Amino acid sequence: MNTMTTTTDTTTKTTVLEAKGVTMRFGGLTAVKGVDLQVNAGEIVGLIGPNGAGKTTFFNCLTGLYVPTEGSVTYKGTVLPPKPHKVTEAGIARTFQNIRLFHNMTVLENVLVGRHTRTKEGLWSALLRGPGFKKAEAASEARAMELLEFIGLEHKADHLAKNLPYGEQRKLEIARALASDPGLILLDEPTAGMNPQETRAAEELIFAIRDKGIAVLVIEHDMRFIFNLCDRVACLVQGEKLIEGTASEVQGDERVIAAYLGTPFEGEPGAAEVAEVEAAEAHAEAEAEAAAEPEAAAETETETEAEAADEDEAPATDADAEADADTDADSTTSTTSTEGEAK
Amino acid sequence: MTTNTTPQTDTAKTASAPAALLYAVIGGSLLTIVSAFLAWTWTADFPGDLTFYGSPAGLQYVTLAGAALTLVFALSALGVKGLGWLTPAGSRKAVWFLALGNAAATWFTVVAITVVLGGVINLEPGAYVALVGSLVPALAAYKLPDDTRKAAAPKAKLPSWAEILVITGVFALGLFVITFGIDTDDKEPQLFVAYLITVAFAALALNKSGLLARFSALTANNRQVTLIGTAAAAIAFPFIQQSGDTYTLIAVNILIFATVALGLNVVVGLAGLLDLGYVAFLGVGAYAAALVSGSTASAFGIHLPFWAAVIVGALASLVFGVVIGAPTLRLRGDYLAIVTLGFGEIFRIAMGNLDGDSGPDITNGPNGIPNIPHLELFGWNFGESHMVGGIELGAYANYYFLMLLVMALVVVVFSRAGNSRIGRAWVAIREDETAAEAMGINGFKVKLIAFALGATLAGLAGTVQAHVNSTVVPENYVFAGPVPPNSAFLLAAVILGGMGTIRGPILGAALLFLIPAKLAFLQDYQLLAFGIALILLMRFRPEGLIANKRAQLEFHDDTADQAPTDLATAKAGA
Numbered sequence: 001m002n003t004m005t006t007t008t009d010t011t012t013k014t015t016v017l018e019a020k021g022v023t024m025r026f027g028g029l030t031a032v033k034g035v036d037l038q039v040n041a042g043e044i045v046g047l048i049g050p051n052g053a054g055k056t057t058f059f060n061c062l063t064g065l066y067v068p069t070e071g072s073v074t075y076k077g078t079v080l081p082p083k084p085h086k087v088t089e090a091g092i093a094r095t096f097q098n099i100r101l102f103h104n105m106t107v108l109e110n111v112l113v114g115r116h117t118r119t120k121e122g123l124w125s126a127l128l129r130g131p132g133f134k135k136a137e138a139a140s141e142a143r144a145m146e147l148l149e150f151i152g153l154e155h156k157a158d159h160l161a162k163n164l165p166y167g168e169q170r171k172l173e174i175a176r177a178l179a180s181d182p183g184l185i186l187l188d189e190p191t192a193g194m195n196p197q198e199t200r201a202a203e204e205l206i207f208a209i210r211d212k213g214i215a216v217l218v219i220e221h222d223m224r225f226i227f228n229l230c231d232r233v234a235c236l237v238q239g240e241k242l243i244e245g246t247a248s249e250v251q252g253d254e255r256v257i258a259a260y261l262g263t264p265f266e267g268e269p270g271a272a273e274v275a276e277v278e279a280a281e282a283h284a285e286a287e288a289e290a291a292a293e294p295e296a297a298a299e300t301e302t303e304t305e306a307e308a309a310d311e312d313e314a315p316a317t318d319a320d321a322e323a324d325a326d327t328d329a330d331s332t333t334s335t336t337s338t339e340g341e342a343k
Numbered sequence: 344m345t346t347n348t349t350p351q352t353d354t355a356k357t358a359s360a361p362a363a364l365l366y367a368v369i370g371g372s373l374l375t376i377v378s379a380f381l382a383w384t385w386t387a388d389f390p391g392d393l394t395f396y397g398s399p400a401g402l403q404y405v406t407l408a409g410a411a412l413t414l415v416f417a418l419s420a421l422g423v424k425g426l427g428w429l430t431p432a433g434s435r436k437a438v439w440f441l442a443l444g445n446a447a448a449t450w451f452t453v454v455a456i457t458v459v460l461g462g463v464i465n466l467e468p469g470a471y472v473a474l475v476g477s478l479v480p481a482l483a484a485y486k487l488p489d490d491t492r493k494a495a496a497p498k499a500k501l502p503s504w505a506e507i508l509v510i511t512g513v514f515a516l517g518l519f520v521i522t523f524g525i526d527t528d529d530k531e532p533q534l535f536v537a538y539l540i541t542v543a544f545a546a547l548a549l550n551k552s553g554l555l556a557r558f559s560a561l562t563a564n565n566r567q568v569t570l571i572g573t574a575a576a577a578i579a580f581p582f583i584q585q586s587g588d589t590y591t592l593i594a595v596n597i598l599i600f601a602t603v604a605l606g607l608n609v610v611v612g613l614a615g616l617l618d619l620g621y622v623a624f625l626g627v628g629a630y631a632a633a634l635v636s637g638s639t640a641s642a643f644g645i646h647l648p649f650w651a652a653v654i655v656g657a658l659a660s661l662v663f664g665v666v667i668g669a670p671t672l673r674l675r676g677d678y679l680a681i682v683t684l685g686f687g688e689i690f691r692i693a694m695g696n697l698d699g700d701s702g703p704d705i706t707n708g709p710n711g712i713p714n715i716p717h718l719e720l721f722g723w724n725f726g727e728s729h730m731v732g733g734i735e736l737g738a739y740a741n742y743y744f745l746m747l748l749v750m751a752l753v754v755v756v757f758s759r760a761g762n763s764r765i766g767r768a769w770v771a772i773r774e775d776e777t778a779a780e781a782m783g784i785n786g787f788k789v790k791l792i793a794f795a796l797g798a799t800l801a802g803l804a805g806t807v808q809a810h811v812n813s814t815v816v817p818e819n820y821v822f823a824g825p826v827p828p829n830s831a832f833l834l835a836a837v838i839l840g841g842m843g844t845i846r847g848p849i850l851g852a853a854l855l856f857l858i859p860a861k862l863a864f865l866q867d868y869q870l871l872a873f874g875i876a877l878i879l880l881m882r883f884r885p886e887g888l889i890a891n892k893r894a895q896l897e898f899h900d901d902t903a904d905q906a907p908t909d910l911a912t913a914k915a916g917a
Contacts, residue, residue, distance in 0.1 A: 063781060065781070084777075085780050085784055085785045085786070100775050102771050102779070104774060113768065113771045113784070115764075116784050117783030121764045121765075122765065126766070127755075127756060129759060136764075137764075176782065179782075180782065180783050
C-alpha cells in the first residue's frame, strides 16, 4: 500500500476512449454485457476480473477484432469502424495475452511492421525505389531503433523475434504496438508469466509510456501490479462491469472480493467443517488453558505453538478473512493463486 | 637431438591412425583416377563408349572428376601446404561425402554396364580397378575422426583483384558444370544420373567443408562483381553450345519455368498464400498474347507488336488474378487453395471448350492456337540464327536472351517488393494474420496485391512462352503432369529450392525441369520418384535446398537456440 503514490497529472481530462453499452453475444452466450468505460488522456486504467469475465473479449470489441452486438466505441470523439487495421490507424494499438509476435522476422522488422499505418509507400514506390522511398525507409528505421532503445532491445535488433527470452518478447510486443504512434495502448496481461523483477520493470515501462502522453488500458491479474499502476480500476465479472473507481475503492469492495473468491453462504459445502474445526479449536484452547496451570511451562509453549499453526491455517480457508487482510506480498500471491482455483 | 625427436614421434603416433586412413583415401583416389584411363567394357554398345585405354570417355569423366576432388580434399586434410584453404570448417565430412559420391557414381556406372549389356562378363579389368579404387576411400573416410570446427576467419584478406578473379573462376566453373548437365545426351540417362550423384555429393561436401560459406562471404563483399559475373555466365551459355540449338531450348524452358516459379514465390513464399492453380495465370498470359500476335488461328486476327502483346498478356493475368483473388482472399486458410485449384482446372477446360461447339470460337479448343509467328524486334528476327562475334547462335538463343531479360525483371521486382514496407506486410500476414491486422495492415488489400503481382509476373512469362512454343494448347496448363511447368511442379520448385529466396526457385526449377527431361526412361515412375524425392527432402531439409536466413533458423532449432545464447554469453562475459 505504501507504493500507492502514483499521483498523475489529471488536469487534461480529455476523453480518449469511450465505450458505451458494449455488448457481445456469441449465439446464446453473452460474453460482454453493456459495459461502459472511459479512458482519459494521460491515464492508466486497469481492467480486472476473474478468468472468463470477458476482459479480452471486451478488448477485441474495442480493437475491431469483434464487431460488438450492441453499443459503440468512440476514439477521441469519432466512432471506430469495426476493422482492426482502421482502429490501429485511428490511434489505438494493442498487445496480445498470448504473445503474437512475427516469430520469423527480426526484432527490427517486427517494429517496422508496426510502422505500417504511419507510412504510405506502396508497391510502385517499392519497385521504383525513388528518393522518397529511401527517405521513408530510413525514417521508419530510425523511429523503430528509437523505440527499441526505449524498451532496451536495440542491441538485439537483428535477432529473430522467436529467439528472444519471454520477457523481452513481451517488451518487443509493446514496442511494436508503440510504433504506430498510438494515442491509447491496450495491454492484455503484460506481466503474465513474469518474475517480480520483470514485473517491476514492466511497471516502469508503462509509466514511461504514460509519460509520453499515451493513455493506457491494461488487463492484469497481478493485483499488486494493477493497484500500484492504475489511476482507475474497473472490475468485470461475468461480462458486466461490477465497479469502477480508484484502486482502494475497488480493492475494498466486497462484491469484487466475492467475485474472485466466492461468497460464504449458509449450507455452503465445507462450511460445516470450518465450523467444526473452529469449535474444536475453541475447545482445545479452553482445555489448554485449563491444563496450563498444573502442567510444565515447556509443554504449554509447544501446545500454543501448535494452536498458532492451526489458527494460521484456519483463516486461509475463510475467504473474507484472507481478502480483508492487508495486501502485503504474501496475501497478494495467495489471492492470485486462490483465484485460479476459484474459477 | 633425441629430446627433439620424442615429441615429434608422439604427435606422429597420435596422428598416425587418421593419417593412415587418409593415405588409404589418397591411394584409392589415385587408383580410381588411373582406372578412368582404362577400358571398362569391351564393346561400344554401352552409351559413351568406355572402351579406350589411355583416355577417359563419357561416364569415366564423372568418375575422374569425383576422384580428383576426393584426392585434393584428402591432401588438404593431411595438411599439405597450400591446400588448407579448402577445408576451413573441417575436412572429415567433406572427404567422406566426396568419397561416398564418387563410390556411388562409379558403382552405379559399373552396375549400369552390367545391366545394359547383360552380365559381368562385359566388364574389362579397368572396371574392377574402379570398383575397388572408389570403395576404399569411402570406407576409409568413414573411419576418420570428426574434426568439424567453426570456420576461422581467413588469415589474410585477399586483394580485391584476387577476389574478383576467384569469383570469375568459380562462375566459369559453375557455368561449365551446369552446361555439362544440360548438354548430356538424352539417350544417355546413365551419364546424367552419375553426374547428378557426383554434383549433389560434391555440393554437400563443399558446404560441409565451409568453402561455400567462404565463397558466399566473398560474393557478399563484391556484389557488383557477382551480379556482373552471374549475368556474364548466363549470357555466355548459348555461345558455348557446340551441338546447335537443342540444349538452348531446354535452357529457355528452364528460364520460363524458373521465372514463373519466382512469381509464385511472391504469393507462396512471401505472403504465404497457397496457390494450387498458378499455372493458369501463365496460360492466361500465353493465350492473350497468342490471340493478338497474328496467329492464323486467332479469332481476332490482329497482330500487335511484341511490347503491346506483353502488356495485353500481363494485364489479362492481372485481371484474372484480381477476379479470382477478390472474393477468396477475404477468407483464410485452405479456402484459397481449393478455389485456386478449381480455377486452374476451370481455365484449362474452358480453353478446351471455347471452340465453337460448346461456346464461342475463341481458342480453337483442344487444338490450341498454332502458328504463332516468331518475334521480330528492331529488325532482328527471332526465328533465324544469327552470327554474333563469329559464333553462330541458333534461333532459340534469341528467346534465351529475351527470357533472361524477363527473369532479371522478375528478380528485381521480387527483391525490391520483398524488401520494403509491402514485403514486410506480406511476411507479417504469413506469420500471424490476426496480429498483422492489429498492427494496422489491411490484410485483404495486401494479400490481393501479392496475388495480383504474382499473376502478372506469370502472365508476363506466358507471353514469351507462347512465342517460344509457337503454339498454345490447353494441355500445357494442367495441375499435375510429367512435363513442367504445371501447378504442382511450380509449387514443388518453390518449396524444393527454398521459399522466400531468389536462388532457390531458380535452382528448384532447373532441377525439376532437367531431371524429368533427362530421365525419360523412368516414364510412369517419374511422378512416383518425384513424390519420394519430395518426402525425403521434407524430412531432411524442410527449408529447401537454399534456405533463407529466416527459414534456416526456423527449422533447425539447435542452431537457432545456439547462436543467440552464444552471443548473449559473449556479451555478458565482455
